[in-house]
Amino acid sequence: MNVKSLLILNGPGLDDLRRLDSSFDKDLTLARIEQECGKLCAKYRIAMTFRQGNVVSEMFDWITGDATEFDALIINPIGYYSYEAYEKFEQYRSAIKMLAHLKKPVVEVHLTNIFRHGADLIEPLREPDAQIGFICGLGLHSYLLAIESIAQRSQGSAS
């Protein structure tokens, strides 16, 4: 599997990272994440599309509508933790399921450690038939590690 294009999707609330408990980096902004991800993708010659949306149905359309346009997906589903967020989160499942059938790699990322927020408020995507990587709690590096893993598998240097 050769990954030439990557879609990075950021869900509701991630336009303003100040509302996250960002002990890792107080000054981190979504613009800086986009910039750093862009640099790393350029290194691996991967074309990156970076998007943020506050409406899950819109994001659903981005995933399913553009599925033929990208080879891999990194998704940060949500930027705040509440029961309302949890309901929205579930809406991603069918879109992710579709990607799984297309055998496109998906990595779910979170800036913070979601298990410290109380696992009942937000849970990782569960789609048993899919190959979904999961990274949380590493701040900006959650994204960068996800890109590295996609590049690593793309180059076939590790299984």
Added chain:
Amino acid sequence: MSGGKKVRVLNGANLNLLGRREPHIYGSTTLAEIAEACIKAGAVRGIDVEFLQSNYEGEIVEWIQTAIDECDAIVINAGAFTHTSIAIHDALRAFPGHKIELHISNPHLREKFRHTSYVSPAVDGVVAGLGVGGYELVIRLLADMLDGSAGSSPSA
């Protein structure tokens, strides 16, 4: 070059069977091969990587305890202890350095009894489902973090 920084990689129950046990889930790479790759990746960056495995929960607990004085970071794939061990949770909370939970597969996509991790709330971050390559990626990231240069790319 070496600042004497040390990373301890801990592997729990059944990880010694890697390569032979359910290869459709865990792959055909052995733990010895992963250890070699991690030690090499650390050495290149001036980091001492210590790679350990045990099928005994208490031994993992003691390796975390001694790491408090001996190591700067812990990477832990506790295997099935992940879902049962409050003792490992408590030991990890006592460890002040960087600590990352690692899994080869993504436990959240598997049986329900793997959905709860006692390790996750006690660590900084979780990396799962990236295959055996996840180990080396985490070592590279920690090497950069311990070097104080983890501002941009973890591989740079």
